[in-house]
Amino acid sequence: MKYVGGELSVITTEEEIIMSNRSKTYQDQVEKIHPEDSYEPEEALETVKELASANFDESVELAVNLGVEPKHADQNIRGTVVLPNGTGQEMTVVVLAKGEKITEAEDAGADFVGGEDLVEDIEDGWLDFDIVIATPDMMDVAGRLGPILGPKGLMPNPKAGTVTFEIEDAVEEFKAGKLEYRVDKNGIIQLPIGKISFPTEDLLENFQEIMDILIRERPAAAKGKYIRSIHTSSTMGPSLKIDPGSVMSMLGR
Template sequence: MGKIGKRLRAAREVFADKSDVSVEDAVKLVKSGATAKFDETVEIAVNLGVDPRHADQMVRGTVTLPNGTGKTVRVAVFARGAKAEEAEKAGADIVGAEDLMERIQGGQIDFDRCIATPDMMAIVGRLGKILGPRNLMPNPRVGTVTMDVAEAVKAAKGGQVQFKVEKAGVVHAGVGKCSFDDQKLVENVRAFVDAVAKAKPAGAKGAYMKKVSLTSTMGPAVSVDVPSATGNA
């Protein structure tokens, strides 16, 4: 832990006088501060002027990052018959019905995305208390309750990211790996911010996008100039 502390202190010194920088500079800073022995994820946090306790201020959606996430995504699909076969052919890692429900109830949640055909929601609904807090509950609004399971599986594995505002009004996600080229990370960041901007709810009042920050898994955060993040600088 001592070594990690030294790395963080050194990175924080570099970041100390940096704030509201361009996306390009933020990416460079974050990559310079990623000194762990593994390929750290570049993470984005967007502070929004919404109160998600109100239904008309909820923000959620999906975005397919142009350069992928760099992460291997495990996908579980609730389906039967032909749709189950379709999911398997598309590359789903786990496919099932009641057996998959029992697996999840038993604590085996070894997947990153959960998809279901509409007829399976009676079963999936019983798992709300388990999947909901993990942001894994299938939802038609983000395309994870669908008859086109093949397309949903391919999207999940091809760089699609789901986002949902948290209680504090923050949306966050991984937008790539520190090993990515700078420009690819910049493109991913702007694609994510654009998707969040387009998901602005009708009930949002005043400033919608208040702050954008980038960080790596083990590094400090740097704030990004909002117009730069939206590509309107």
């Protein structure tokens, strides 16, 4: 229910229901944009920066809806990317290892290093971390964490570079901002591309890097329109649509 022209009226649309639960600041931000319009990438990123009003350095988020069927293994897009300008986020890295690899992980700057003890902590509900890296000889123990870490996208996986004996390289890369991306069950990939405090050109470079990778990784089995939609937003701000055609032109595709 809401008041319209001094009278009580029933909210009838899903959009109105959602907006009625949003903050006044958010609603004011929406009034400054055209939600149905598609923006050029640079214009969208500049607008996201202009609209940001939180009292912290918000992340700039990217969501790409791909024309794939993730339930098919050959269309389950997953990998890692090192953004040219980083993400601006401090990553908390856990390493599951044993022997000399424990020392190697600690020297490389891992935040938490251990074996069975850390596995038990996670089983007990501890999840205060962003990345879990495991050596291959720890996967028999780490495998117990599948039901906990799998749904959160945190389970160590060779394709993501998080199951490896090259612990030093892995820790340093993820601490420097290496990101894992994976398509969800709806065909959407979501990840941060920087902070509001980043210059627009840095955000644009990061955006281009991700889009170039996703386009190059189009599965041969994917049919029809591949890039269905692209949206960007700040942590607390409204979402802006980016024109897929302008992205293809920008990348020379």
